[in-house]
Amino acid sequence: MTPARDTGFPRADAEHDFLRARRRQVLSRLANRLRREPDDVNITLPFDEVVEALGYVSERRVGLRVIKLDSIVGSVDRGHDFDRRFRPTSGRVRERWERLALAARRGEALPPIEVYRVGDLHFIIDGHHRVSVALAMGLSTIDAYVTEVRTKLSPGGIRYRGDLIVKDYRRLFLERVPLTGQARASIVLSDPWHYAMLGEHVEAWGFRLMQDEGTFLDRATVANRWYTDEYQPVVEMLRQADLIGERPEAEAYMWVAAERYRLIRTHRWDDEVIDALRSRRH
Template sequence: MNRNPDYHLAVQDFQSAHLRAKLQGVLARITGRSNELLSYEDIASKLKLQGRSDKGIQTIPVDAIIGSVGRYADFTRTFLPRRAGDLQRWANVKTALDPAGVGLQPVEVYKVSEVYFVMDGNHRVSIAKQEGWKTIEAHVIEIQTDIPLTPDVQPDELIVKAEYADFLEQTGLNRTQEILDLRITIPGGYQKLLDEICTCRCQMEQEDQTACSLQDAAESWYRDIYLPFAEAVRERGMMRWFPDRTITDLYVWMTEHRGDLEKELGWSIRPEAAAEVMVQSKSRRATAADSKIGSWRKARLLNRYSEHLFRDILVPVGKTAESWDALEQAFRIAHREEAHVHGLHTVSTKEELNDPEAIAIQNQFQRFCEEEKIQGALAVEVGEPTQKILDRSTLTDLIVMKISYPPSTGIKLLASHIRTLITRSSRPILAIPGGVSNLNHALLAFDGSPKSKEALFVATYLAEQWKTELTILTGL
């Protein structure tokens, strides 16, 4: 029988820790939050871990140790001892331990992303955790992975992470040089991404008339579709409406609803615009934020240097021939900006939606777009023209419209409401009083107001990118 008083204290500490392990188990069942120590073997299988490198002796954070190789069932997530039979071994290790930890043999661990799994030294880690140590010496072998793991990861989250690993391997995105962040928090999302990539692959094969690998299609999807979406979401601060979710979650949500939205609007819209509309439908605060003067400029600050500023152009079209001048102007801009052109024709009653005249306008608009080789479509809506333009403008970057005096009927009626549009629209408006312009010269009246700052933003973009000659008029 061991008469060492330190050993008896260690036995008492073990009994206390063992009791707390039982209490943690009860609490875990009540809350539904797992207190299980993670199995390295399970993680290695699900995340397809491969490749390793010896990092030598390092000082590692104790709280980042979340699993074990082979002994995951013997301890809780916080390394409290579960087995009463571990008493003697646990107490002997603690008795031999210097209070300051000096001379402690380094434990051996696998490092996976930001977390560690114990190969040898489970009792030492258990005691270190109970003693409140912040760090411990360890011989570290790092295992390569593309999947992020953090100390707070839960077992049920590993299902999604396993899907992530499968997705990266299947698409070949784990072999690219880019640093990817396609985290999803809800199971099943990666299949939807894979469906998107397969659609992209079919389109590429049709356009190029040649076979395309899934990896090439995935890289094209990531570069040309997902990244612009992610950048727009970040720039516009959309994620503040979705706490505890990721940008990829929002993308998956958008893909599920984009088709219905396009059918409802009668337009083909970009993923980031679809997300913006859906965010607004969920939150009045989001709608108010996007309608605020200056919101469009702030969301496009980076675009003016990295890409075209006007990606989507709205053109109200009426029954009169002169209303089509705005469309011609929009085509001029669309060619320079590689933009989509979206037409809007408003009618007073639902019966007029299928009126031959409205259908003829829609067909004529489509014919003009095809002749100009511009992507576009015209939607016919029932309602007050000014309000419908304002509603649709949030999907676009520029409103181009014909202004005729004196006010009359149809599109001319808008001239009497131009002040309302200018006051309430968060998007820039290009009013066409006469013929089509190449925008070679621009005159800016600047008074320091929010609207004049918006105009200055557009004018300086035209001066920089289009080489438009700019004259600024201001008063003292």
């Protein structure tokens, strides 16, 4: 980022800083529209929605830390005043923004901001204007009082607000199908609705298993049995039959499981099923 210009007149420079930040915000919004980027590409991530999607577990006060400005991606309650890079979205914040910019240009120390930390991401509780000014001046870090929030799912992969839908469905899926370890990590789907479909599929598989064995099995047991007795062998079979292709394993499993029942009306796996699926692919 280009550092703020210095003409030697702090008040005028602070005013120019704000106008430059506003101009960049407007140009960025226009560029995103011309590139047909998602509508939420420039929106700060809402903390409450992120935590709800990931599943709140606990929180603890970490204390004063130096954090990277580019790790700040969201806000608790002021997202409408700033875009994703904390450039002002209107002139409404101008007076306070310029006052802080002027203080910074005069060498005055600004108070630390306050943030929530979720994984490697930070969400502003207090200090939106200070972050905006710091970014406009080309700084890369800022002092912050940090409260760390633990969640059931990792925030990895979240870029836009729309990504929260996938995370939310994945969290619900893992509540229905409580996989652990490598099994948990390996089931990744790009379409959020596929998590709901797969959850129903696993529950139906578990119901048939309990009927066959004549005993009740809890969700954790069903999830483990499905992964080891159904998912892994089927994925290996599909790999040997060259039916996975470029798609993720879980996506391939979803496709063939649905096609198997639609074509043959069976829940079994054998050479006849594989031949039918291979013919269907071509």
